Amino acid sequence: MTTITPVETDASDVEHGEYEEVTVPVLVIGAGAAGARTAIALAEQGIDSLVVGKRDFGDAHTVWAAGGINAALGSLDPDDDWAIHAADTIDEGHYLNDPTAVETVTRAMPDRIRELDEWGTEFARTPDGKIDQRYFGAQSFRRTCFVGDRTGEAILDTLVERAQSLEIPYRENVMVTKLLSDGERAYGAVASDMDDGHEILFRASHVVLAAGGFSALWSRHSSRDDENTGDGPALALDAGASLLDVEFVQFHPTGMVADPEWDDDWNGRLVTEAVRGEGGRLYNAEGERFMERYSPDQMELDARDVVARAIQTEVDAGRGTADGGVYLDISHRDRSFIRERLPNMYERFQSLGVDLAEEPVEVAPTAHYTMGGVDIDFATGETAVDRLYAVGETTAGVHGANRLGGNSLAETVALGAIVGDHVATTYEPREVDPLPEHVRAIAEREFDRLAALAAADGDEDPDALIAELRALLWEHAGIRRDGPSLADGRTAVAALRERARHIGLAGDRSDRPFEYAVDLGFMLTLADAVLGAAARRTESRGAHYRTDYPDVDPDWRRNVLVTLGDGDEVRLSTRTVGAPSERVQRALDEGYELDYHHLE
Template sequence: MIPTPPTDPSDADGDVPEYEEVRVPVLVIGAGAAGARTAIELAERGVESLVIGKRPHGDAHTTWAAGGINAALGSLDEEDDWRIHAADTYDEGHFVNDPNAVELTAKQMPDRIGELDEWGMPFNRTEDGKIDQRYFGAQSFRRTCFVGDRTGEAMLETLVSKARELEIPYRENVMVTRLLSDGSRVYGAVAYDMEDGHFILFEANHVVLAAGGYSALYDRHSSRDEENNGDGPALAYGAGADLLDLEFVQFHPTGMVQDPDWDENWSGRLVTEAVRGEGGRLLNAEVPANEASGSTGEGDSPGGERFMEEYSPTQMELDARDVVARAIAQEVREGRGTENDGVYLDISHREREFIEERLPKMYERFQSLGIDLAEEAVEVAPTAHYSMGGVDIDFRTGKTRIERLYAVGETVAGVHGANRLGGNSLAETVAIGKLVGEHVADAFADANDADPSLPAGMRTLAEREFRALAELTESDGDTPPAELLAELRALMEDHAGILRDGESLDDGLEKLAAVSEKTADLCLDGDRTSRAFEDAVDLSFMLVVAEGVLRSALRRTESRGAHYRTDYPEKRDEWRKNVLVHRADTGMELRTRAVGLPSEAVQRAIDEGHELEYHHLE
């Protein structure tokens, strides 16, 4: 990495803002598990990288993945293996998954878990010392490894510790606004320092996008508001890469419902699937809430109606996330929900000691809010949680269609198909992150890359972006960015939520265009370190990805996985294909592509029909 002094702002136009210039062989944008694992692999192969993140080191969305990480270890169910893991992933993804993505992930995960264990990740253990595993929704066997209910946090701590041991350079509080691309190759990125506002030009021979997904496009979502705003997909799209399957957004069945007495905004925050994996039951509001909470201590859920018996009598609360989320939505639609359009989640039939041991973080969270999980049910509702869509890549390499631009993690599409199997998000980050690191290291060696250099046209593009950002800073209109963010999230919730139809999607596109027009009247305060400026940048990303979601959902005239069209309620064989989004001179263009087939080994596992039966938990 070769930092150079700030550039003289004088040029032909005389108005280029001052900027810092940084040269680095490989730039990794995003500091969660996927970016960290990629950088670790690069370092172990002798290739220097710089990891940049919007938040302090170790504070990434990975920490919010609580329940576990999948690997066919067979600690408790010896008959499990990687083929069945792959089969479950295909089944949950409704067979529009990328075959290479699925099988590479499932095959690698036992080794990746062993690696994390070796690096010090404190997995829960069985009595005989094996890594413990729990059930997660739609898994055929107990396959989800865990650290209580703080698995993502423990995993990122482990990866960050390893990265520090390898002395991998990291810059925090840096936000990328544009990739430098000529439509064929990427050369670096434009960014600003969120602490003091100065501009940064990164010159790089290779760029890896690991910047998260886009679930925060929605009003109720499980992320912090400043995360998962579509940065990664929007940056890739702006550089000329294709996006894939943006219509598939997973709504986790159990997000928190806000109580007006709580000081902090908890709306949509995840109540981990581990609560259901450990036996939690969903109840509607057919009886008053005070009767639907508490415990009989006899193994029967108190109060309310355990409605999943009607929707999924075999798998119950541990059916696929899309099935459970739609069941909750249907209960609410038919008048059996709470006043807040939710239902109740109850694990009070379990012993207090069991809950404290297996779900410590959830127990402590609700205890701090005045709720005792061992005695009371909690109110929950579906929340936008994960985006299965994203950048289109070759999973054997991580390559996009733009030379030297790679992507990994929730920024990409392919592993999960139409719906993500719980526990697979963390798995994908380390499995594919290692592969991307391997390929970038090989590509770096093959190219014999010298210090990166920036073509004149790319410097001109960067300086144009700096001027635009400087002008944005001084915007003196009447509309705060936060107001438009709220408007965008509300329209996505209303028009591209759990239940969709063509007319509503069309209306959503019209409303989105209206929001876009209002950006010409933004009101900022001249401070690039402010939340308002960050919101304005986020808004530019979110408008692009929201359009892609709406158009892709309109294009797919069927219901499949997390994409449910009330005007096309059936899954259709002719739609077993992917929807691609391409940036053209005339705007956003869509096309479809056939989906590959599973390998013979995985197809056999699919044909064997493995399936969880809920009674295993009783």
């Protein structure tokens, strides 16, 4: 993993301060829905855990998953079931999904939704009192449960309240910089307190990574700039685990195009798929409803990769807006309908001077979700490193080459419960083992590195380097890719890595530049892995589109694995994908498909 040690300062020559040592049975890194649900499962079985996060408890990327969460309840379409949900997921993932992962999640989701309902999530209801469900792109049936257009926020609020009722401890503003692992077993983590900069050593019997994905590596992204920077996957890779499918990043079709009068932070923020799920239409600058050219049957509710590429094609052909976007319009719906079904979107745009009930909004593709991540066993959540687990967007396997809308929240609560339950069954109530000397030495070296990083006095700005890296990924590993550009991208990443050794901080560890310097190390690791895996996959499939290999290659129904070799160089290998169960295969063979025209 890229760990930034300034060349101007020898880490061994810098004194680090006294560090705090914390012992806990299970350390959960990440405070979104996946981490919270894992901790709840542990607490319900009497196992103590500590949840740590870089932000406040409840302030996580989960809140941006606004449109809904999938479960085959059959509230409106009784023919739906978990196997059809699984088939839709595999079909949308272009048959690269781990079938066990898919079936594990889709089987579990009806129970997880009923559980959230019992815990207080105020899902929308049908007139007869059932949990309401809406259409989402590429779904065969109405399967997406929702709370207006703030579903992720509502679910996270429910989980946080549940965790607090169980008195699960949480530490805010803690940035984990390294896992304590000898490549065979995880023992804990090293972290920095972002409030005052003091060092922390966490000693744990089990470690769970729930630290999100890496979509913020691209210059247009739906995350906040300081989240989804690749922390979880990079930490796992450094600890000895493998990554899977990192070449697949989902560019959501409808990110905001910021008006010059707005705060630039709005640029790329998500306009939820629920707008299209409730009948929103896409038009180019010439007023054409252009999805008729690309997907006359499913229109705006085709798969996200299809719609995103269609928008980019319109823009490249000169039919986009001056700012490189298109228009999303739901003004044909009644104002009362929009306010009831899309309250957050309505209020957001009202606050910016745009009336959704009267006019369209300008949108363009934005990096939104990373299908790739840590390779795990979906029966347990465990990585290749003993006692190291991963959940949520940090992982890979469920989504394959493209994620089915509404499945991100589903994955967090389904797998969180599984991991918590599994750890609870394997944990032996006793004191946490003392750290072996070689592992404590790893911690000491990390403390030295962090001290040197804080004292660095070079002339490179970490925030500026991050901006360059994001532009580089957008150019070389964006919606369209090709071999020479990917190779150039890797060369550029190597140059940025060398420049990162000359950063200048010379400030307080609680300052944002120190955080950016740590984030930059994670981001450089993932950038090289993404570019390498994308170059290795010589075909187009799902969200990975190669202009020099524009077709799906049946021989490439394989996953690309990433490991670290000697000298921390990225090593790539492949493995074949397993077969779905007979029941799911039957559902795939039936070829269920959304009838879009219900929305017309």
